[in-house]
Amino acid sequence: MLARVWRKKHDRRNAFRVLIDYVTRAEAEREPEVESLTNCLSLDTAHAEMLAVAHRSALVRGPALHIVISWREGEQPETRQALEAGRAALDALGMPPEQHQYVIAIHRDTDNVHLHVVVNRVSLVTGRAVHPGLSHLKLDRCMRGLELAQGWQRDRGPYVVVEREGQPVVERSLVRGPQQHRMPARARDLEVFGGMESVLTYARGAPLRDALAALDAPGAMWQDVHEALARHGLELRLKGRGLAVCVKDDVGLTPVKASSVHPRLAHGRLETALGAWVEPSRIIRVLDARRRYIEREVGELPSDLGEEHAQMRAQLRVRYNIESAQARSALETAQTNLRRHHKAEHQAMLKRHREVRERIRASALPGAERKAASSVAAFTRARELELLFERQIGERAALGKPQSWREWVEMLAARGDEAAILQLCAWARRHPRGRTVQPQPRNWFASVGAQDIDPLPPAKAQVMQNWIWRVDTTTGNVDYERRGERQFTDEGYRIAFGSHDAQLDVMLAGLLLARQKFGRHIDVGGNEHFLERTAMLAALYHVDVRFGDPRLEARRQVLVNERDERERWMREKRERDWLDREPGSVGQTGDSRPQSQRVASQVPGGGADLDPEHGHTTAPER
Structure with missing residues (x-):
């Protein structure tokens, strides 16, 4: 089990509403497959109740806290177990469920069943906000305990389960370095919650094997390591006092520490083995890569076909970005023109009705009639404005919006x-x-x-x-x-x-x-x-x-042999028919029967036919 606090900035006034709508999928077009629970009066009023309690603390900023708990693929916790995990996570962060408002939602429509908890950090009892420091350590310790209590498979993390006097105990892991296979939080989130391979996982595969092979080669130099990584679209760069592994063609991707890929790629150890740092040569910088990092699924096989399909999906995304940018630009232009046109229509209507009111005021009508005419003009103006606004709303909606991905x-x-x-x-x-x-x-x-x-x-x-x-x-x-x-x-x-x-x-x-x-x-x-x-x-x-299937293949071979035998005798039949049509050839066989009967009598099985409906031979009627 994995858990973390999902930090995302929301406006203080609508943070609870946005998070609750997200985890409960309130805006889903169809009935969402979500199990939800709250200790507020109802899900519909939970955001308002939480906001009212949050106002009791004048100094709190960001009272909404979002926790995500994920199970391994294939694990299917019961609702009772999932709710127990959510409440245990709140206890671990110092927010007892009895004293803090929360909304829990269970999502079962992905490969990994996961749980969302939206909690108000301001206590119902004290009116003070809780600041859950070191939340990743507290939650990881809680997850190890839940794995023991509920019998789930254990995940790696800062805490491990060890045997102490014959009893399982949760303790802080003392293992560091590559034995723990640590992964930065952003890379882990990308793979656990997004299902996409991170740059770190990609670099730990074939690029790392080639780089270590270059290091182990006799007379290894910096350029050998640079070339090994460049063939996979990666590059070593100085970053601060250490080295980082970067994707060459995409500066927007966050680089990863070289030492996190493997300890032998750390700056100090590479300089010990290869000497002072040397930048990659210009030839290596422009070297065509055999493989490149692109968004691919976690666990996708690095075969030629998988690489080709990943490239096609990446190119498809580029096509969408181009077309989407063009569609947004065209939509903004159309909206600007339509907005200008609607404004002109509105002003023209107001001007027309203003002139009507001025004519009524300047008329010589008696007071009662002038007042009645003004009321009719006001009603007509309101009605026409209402119809105008309805039509303009329809025209704006008709423009549509760019298609989503x-x-x-x-x-x-x-x-x-x-x-x-x-x-x-x-x-x-x-x-x-x-x-x-x-x-x-x-x-x-x-x-x-x-x-x-x-x-x-x-x-x-x-x-x-x-x-x-x-x-x-x-x-x-x-x-x-x-x-x-x-x-x-x-x-x-x-x-x-x-x-x-x-x-x-x-x-x-x-x-x-x-x-x-x-x-x-x-x-x-x-x-x-x-x-x-x-x-x-x-x-x-x-x-x-x-x-x-060997049995089916043997049956196919039998049918192929029957087919070949039948075709061979049919060829011989055509040859005999051709000879029978030649002058002087009739009667040479000494058989008075028709040629077709003579040939049929010589075909194995008596000229049996292949039944295409049942796939076996049938004897002809005599």
Whole structure:
């Protein structure tokens, strides 16, 4: 379990409202999957109650405190256990739940179940604010205790569980340096809460291995280390009295301490091994990197395909930033012009009604009639202004707003854009929010071994040109439809059929798509009827595949041999028919039967036919 105080600046007057709306997802379009609890009168009035108590302390600044507690992936705490963890965290920070107002929300729609606690630092009893210093140490000690009490897997942190006289005890860890694998808070937050690989994790992978190999080489020099890091898009730079590992092409990313990547990369130890500090040469500075740090998922395999997909997603984000900036600029221009036009309309209407009032005042009407005319003019003015404001509000709303990153990606994915589909798949793996659990398909074609394959963009699916396809904007999967019904789905690592008894033409299309995606080696899953028809289709239509199931592959080989034998005898039949049509060739065989019967009698099985519906041979009627 991990916990931390999430520090974010909010306006003092609306901090409670903003945080409570965020953790309870009050503005969600659909019913949020959040379990919430508060010791205030209600969730709707919690922010007002907290603000009223906070006003009792004249010196407090930022009375709202936001705590986040996260469990490991796969751990599913009960509601009782989650609430116990939230209250224990408040006790650890010196804010007993009985004396402080709080709102607790449990989120279960991500890979890691996590808990949000919004608490008022001002006490209900004393009216004084609590200042929870060293909150990261207090919370980490509390988490170790909760792991022991509730039986969760232990996470690394400043505190560890040790055995003392046969009893588990929580103590401050005395281990320092690389054995503890410490990670800065911002990098840890990026990976735990954002699911993205940090610069530190990236540098500790292949770049570190190459840098240490360069250090261990005989006659190692500073330029060797610089070159090893430069091939991965990283660079060593002086920062204060030490060294930092920076991303070469992105100055906006925070550099990491070289010693946090590995102790051997510390400034002092490198100077001891290589001599005084030397800047990287100009050739190394302009060296093309084989790999670069880009936002990729934590645990994503550093394969060539994964690197290519990560690059495509990064380029997609660049495209969005450009188009979004252009859309915002166009929207600001349109809003300025519309605002100017609306102002002119408003002023023109006011001027017109002012002239009407002046004419009424200057008229020779009796007092009662002039007063009545003024009332009618005032009513007409109010009504026309109301209609004007309603129309102007509609015109401003019609301008719309630039699409968000998610909306823009979903729009491109619906058009079949490959990078957008990859981005949807990455989101689905990282944050499975709102995904409904689909029943496991009984029939499917899958890759042998590889599980990191994304759906094939419909434009690249050569055999699916005449099919109707739709992209699921939640998962990135591609559904292929015919006759108004979904026939099968490209889920990336497999082709899953929606029907338990798919038609032969649908199965053949799915098999050819699997051959294009996965190559020759394919796994097949399903009932015996589906397996038999798959082997039959592969043999009948000469599909160059090999099945991972030995029994199914053996059956395919049998059908291929039968097909080859049948085609061989059919070729011989055509040759004999051609000879029979030549002059003087009739009767040379000494058989008075028709040529077709003579050939059929020589074919193994008596001219048996291959039944495409059931995948086996049937004897012809005699």
